[in-house]
Amino acid sequence: MEVMPMSLDLFQCQAVQTSVTGNRTVPYKILSSLDNQSTLEFSVSKTGDSYIDLSTIELELIVKLCKADGSDHSGDVNLQPGVVNNTLHSLFDQCNESAESHLACDGWAIDTGDEINKRDSTNVGFTMRRNNFANSKIVQLVGKLHGDIFSQSQYLLTGANLSIKLSLAKPSFYIMEEDAKDSTLKTLDATLHVRHFDINPSILMTHNTTLTKTNAFYPYKRVEVKSFTAPSGSQSISHDNVILGTIPNMLIFAMVDNDAFVGRRSKNLFALSHYSITDFSIFVSGVQTPMHGLSMNFDLKKYWTRAYRSLFSGVGIDYADKGNQITMEMFAHGFFILAFDMTPDSSVNEDHISIANSGSVQIDAKFEKVLP
Structure with missing residues (x-):
């Protein structure tokens, strides 16, 4: 079989896509006050004829680690609390939806050492995260949502309303400090960034015609967590x-x-x-x-x-x-x-x-x- 290097393929035009004509990222603010919130709820409403890319939706939180009464931490940083790894996603225990790298933006700093429960300099990852939040500094966390429907790449059709509700976990789940302490992570602002795509009118017309005959399909991978206890003293x-x-x-x-x-x-x-x-x-x-x-x-x-x-x-x-x-x-x-x-x-x-x-x-x- 004879082949030719692509550098000699001088008469083949590069493929051009015309189905998507433009895109923009739209910020959506939380629906209610952030005071004493147990959930964060967003509503992404219809916007013209644009489609939504569910796989690129990002959550931005402005937070700070403070005392239970809302006052700031101060003093020796080594005695201050820290947070667990993958901070942004560890804040939530459920996401309901209807209808050294970029991971650092999520609050990622992997734990190190022989004992990752330690909260000292032997755990480099914990030390980095603690220093990031030390003295109640304001921290910006940004990362994609990890719900089942967000794991697939199909665009959400125009005219569909999208509601997202994030249930917050207990502070004891993601804050690391002495058991007797009661620090909390205060959310100062919450924004959902959603990318909308403008679609070629001919594609829109084709989709609308097809929808009169059948439904759109959104294949996604469902993730389920099951837990069980093992009795103490058994082998x-x-x-x-x-x-x-x-x-x-x-x-x-x-x-x-x-x-x-x-x-x-x-x-x-x-x-x-x-x-x-x-x-x-x-x-x-x-x-x-x-x-x-x-x-x-x-x-x-x-x-x-x-x-x-x-x-x-x-x-x-x-x-x-x-x-x-x-x-x-x-x-x-x-x-x-x-x-x-x-x-x-x-x-x-x-x-x-x-x-x-x-x-x-x-x-x-x-x-x-x-x-x-």
Whole structure:
């Protein structure tokens, strides 16, 4: 087969798109007062014939970390509170919608050290975040929304009203300080930035005609979080029917102290410990996957490589030029996450989808030491 370098393709015109004729980002303010708010609610109304790109909607918050009475922190910075990683998204426990990189804008500074519950200089990430908020400095947080509908790239049709309601989590969930303290993160301003696209009239006419015959489709990936407790003093866990019904495309497993999960200021809710786990298995409708499960020993140097590799193979980036910031050492010290690709053709990160399978999922785990 003969080929020609593109540098010699002198007579081929570059493709030109004419469907989208322009775009603009429109700010929307919160609907009600920010005083004593438990939720942030926005309404994106109809604007002419423009379509909305749901995947690029950004939330901007102006916040400051202050005392419970609203007064500012002052004095020794090392004695002041800080916040957990991924600050912007950690502020919310639910997003309801109807109808060193850019992550730093979200308040991202990854925790470091052998013990990420520490609130001192050994945890560089915490120190950076604490210094950012020290003395009740005003901080601007900006990041995209991570709701199910915002994970797909289809434009929202003109004429559709969009309401977004964000439920705020408890301060003990995202503020790190002594348990007896009661600092709070005060929201001074909240803005939703929504990108509107102007569409070629011929495309609008075609869409309107098609809508008289059928509905528009918005395929998205639904994310569901399930939690369960493991009894203290045991050395194994076994849960039948963790999932009963549609088998998910991806399953992610992590463990955290129960008091951190429900919200404890002295503990990092993202301290995902391994608890000296030795074996982990998933059974899908009675069939074990992987076939021999995962074995690991955190007392032996690097005897958790296969478990660590699941962070890549399980999310579809195995052998790809992509990463996740988690090293093997970090995996053993507060970043223990197991991921599994559950698709029939191991294509969880591909554009196509597979026929959904129904069944049950069981998880089993064994530990070298008794659970705390």
